[in-house]
Amino acid sequence: MPFKQRDDIHLARRLWHFFGVLFIFTLYWIVTPNQAIGLALGFSAFMITFDWARLRNPRMGRLFMWIFGPVLREDERQRYAASTGMMAGVTVIILFFPKTVVLLSLLFLAIADPAAAFIGVRYGKDKLIGNKSLQGTLAAFAACFLISLGFFSYMDLMTERLFIACLLAGLIGAFSELVPIGKLDDNFVFPVLSALLLTGLYYVFGALGGA
Numbered sequence: 001m002p003f004k005q006r007d008d009i010h011l012a013r014r015l016w017h018f019f020g021v022l023f024i025f026t027l028y029w030i031v032t033p034n035q036a037i038g039l040a041l042g043f044s045a046f047m048i049t050f051d052w053a054r055l056r057n058p059r060m061g062r063l064f065m066w067i068f069g070p071v072l073r074e075d076e077r078q079r080y081a082a083s084t085g086m087m088a089g090v091t092v093i094i095l096f097f098p099k100t101v102v103l104l105s106l107l108f109l110a111i112a113d114p115a116a117a118f119i120g121v122r123y124g125k126d127k128l129i130g131n132k133s134l135q136g137t138l139a140a141f142a143a144c145f146l147i148s149l150g151f152f153s154y155m156d157l158m159t160e161r162l163f164i165a166c167l168l169a170g171l172i173g174a175f176s177e178l179v180p181i182g183k184l185d186d187n188f189v190f191p192v193l194s195a196l197l198l199t200g201l202y203y204v205f206g207a208l209g210g211a
Contacts, residue, residue, distance in 0.1 A: 014114040016071040020083070021110035024090060028102065036094050044091040051084045085185030092188075093195040098208060100155060105195040107147045108173045113190055116140035116177050129178060137178050144173025158205045165205055172197040 028036050054064035055078070065077070072081060086109070093102050120136025127133055148169035152158050158165040176194035180186060202208045 013071045013073070014118060016083075017086075017114050018110055021086075021090075021106055025103065025106040025110060028094065028099075028106065033099070040087075040091040040094045044087045047084045047087050048080075051080050055080070080185070082185060082187045086187035086191070089188035089191040092192050097195045097199055098202070100157065100207075101195050101198050101202060104148065104151050104169070104198055105191050107151060108144050108176070108194050109191050111147055112140045112143035112173050113177060113187075115143045116174075130180060132178050137174050140177040141170045141174035145170030147173075157202075157207045161205060165201065168201055169198065172201065 027039065031039065050060070050064065054060040065072070068081065068083070071083075076082060090106070090109075093105055097105070116132075116136040116139045119139035120131075120133045124133025124135040126135065128137060145166050148166040149162070152162055152165060152169075173194055176190050176197065177186075179189075179193070181189050181193070199208070
């Protein structure tokens, strides 16, 4: 089977996603909790409002396409952009989950999500759910396992049971990237579901005390 073309992989979109979420991660790391909440709510409100307006106003639509056109999928031209759903999901986890859970969820979102998309588009031939493939899901698992290994070691979390904690975190990341929830955008589902399940993992392993 021939490889997909770079246009199918949409490299610009993957890079936009990676660097955008990494910027959010860095900002969240350095600001206070109240500042993080204010920034998340403000930026999320701006994106939702701008996206809503461009779908109803042709002039706003042209401005939106001029700014974001290179990183949009074709089907996003007539509906809310994936970045809007992602920012809403990021805002939810910042509002409701502990800092160490949010940080790991953001790393999953920044790295595992585009890795799964890249591998799924280029090599995914065994479909699991919708357009999600076994190969993409395995890529998400490997990425989340390695991310967790570095994160838990650096943060000194669950180090006495590091392998099993990373294994479970990898499964959480892969599951969160794979499963759809109703008609919710998967860019919203992934960070929220991974944060929810990671909170359960932290609780079981007694790692919430310093979160």
